[in-house]
Amino acid sequence: DQQVKQNSPSLSVQEGRISILNCDYTNSMFDYFLWYKKYPAEGPTFLISISSIKDKNEDGRFTVFLNKSAKHLSLHIVPSQPGDSAVYFCAARAGYSTLTFGKGTMLLVSP
């Protein structure tokens, strides 16, 4: 049973527009959420995170929103750039436990 779900396998966006990647989770014990970005033939790299005590965290063009009641988080990229094209993984952890990942969403930003 998947505890972290990314229901969109792929997303296509035009350069300059907003990219919104969604993630749902089922485990109410999760208290820390992360987004990782992965290019082909490379390992995932940390992008941005949010603690469950917050509902928004912003870092430059990247913003993560957390809706605890809906067990939903989203990553917004504004404006999107072709270099953002990658697979984005949502991950979660409960306390000091290990990371639980989703299946990933492939983002394609076209010029």
Add this chain to the structure above:
Amino acid sequence: EAGVTQFPSHSVIEKGQTVTLRCDPISGHDNLYWYRRVMGKEIKFLLHFVKESKQDESGMPNNRFLAERTGGTYSTLKVQPAELEDSGVYFCASSQGGRSYNEQFFGPGTRLTVL
């Protein structure tokens, strides 16, 4: 500073053979993790070392998988004998010690294909 390195980058073996994957974490990182991603699926946790000790091996699929981290530096993951369903990308990650939300740095992965 060098990142997490993994060797080999690719491995193609036949069912029943043995394969050993190696991971060199970032120098000074006490925590070392192994993950696996089967094509199109989620990245799944396999196990976690703190220095040379196995902190959590709840994700290891079965006893055909053996992980070691002698001396608390590099780690190896041996699959013996390999089965078709073991195919996937094996990632290693490391993080600094201490009980905090330390960022995990991932290696590029080893793509294992079992024929």
